[in-house]
């Protein structure tokens with residue numbers, strides 16, 4: 159199940175050295191047993207480098223192993239997805255060249271979420287749009303980035319609004335109280351990565367996750383990715399009695415969100431899974447998590463097809 163360190167592709171090129179202890183993405187994912195609906199979108203994944211073509215950003219907090227567009231598209235086909243949404247990761251800072259290259263090589267089967275600086279020009283935004291970018295990401299996770307200046311974010315939001323882009327935010331549950339009002343004021347659609355990273359050791363009916371659910375209820379423009387069980391789980395990956403059933407402690411959280419907000423949820427693999435420290439997931443097993451959290455064919459189609467197409471391919475599939 160785990161492939162840490164075994165991938166022949168687990169390299170970092172361009173003279174970069176991986177962060178000590180880095181776990182490489184797993185090169186031999188099992189075939190999922192879940193029958194993916196036609197047209198399914200992996201709505202959260204990344205490309206890393208390769209470092210010799212697309213150098214990692216000087217300000218990065220980690221150096222990953224390379225994970226190229228070709229390798230991502232091979233995984234897409236292996237798992238049964240039709241499309242990808244590729245999200246700029248912090249190790250590339252605001253240098254979106256690897257992302258844009260992947261989008262251009264996807265044949266229209268990938269959209270992107272970029273990271274831009276406050277001085278980004280309208281021409282640069284137009285070029286990103288032409289390549290397939292449809293959103294910007296603001297990362298508030300302290301171990302990944304320096305603190306963001308909210309005035310800068312407001313300027314960026316102002317610049318991207320005319321193109322109909324949305325904002326992706328990544329934060330941890332303990333930071334939501336402080337950021338709640340700022341997030342609630344973002345006028346575009348907003349997508350929250352990984353359910354705002356709940357502590358799944360706590361009660362899904364408790365105040366912490368309750369605040370996140372309230373955030374979704376009070377702000378109809380807010381969506382969330384019910385992704386990353388492997389990142390959130392405390393019980394971890396072992397399959398129970400040989401069943402392909404892992405990350406059980408995350409299920410009540412994700413299922414709750416899918417059932418209350420079925421038209422505002424997205425799902426993604428998070429390949430190549432940066433910064434995991436205890437295991438590297440089998441992406442096939444991750445896909446088999448989907449029917450545990452979206453328990454009907456109708457919910458699965460909303461989660462994997464209808465919702466991501468509405469947000470990323472509104473002009474029609």
Ligand code: 0GY
Pocket residue numbers: 204246247248249297302328351389428431432433
């Ligand atoms: C994720 C999660 C992480 C990393 C990043 O941009 C990034 O570097 O998002 C993380 O370390 O939790 O979604 O990829």
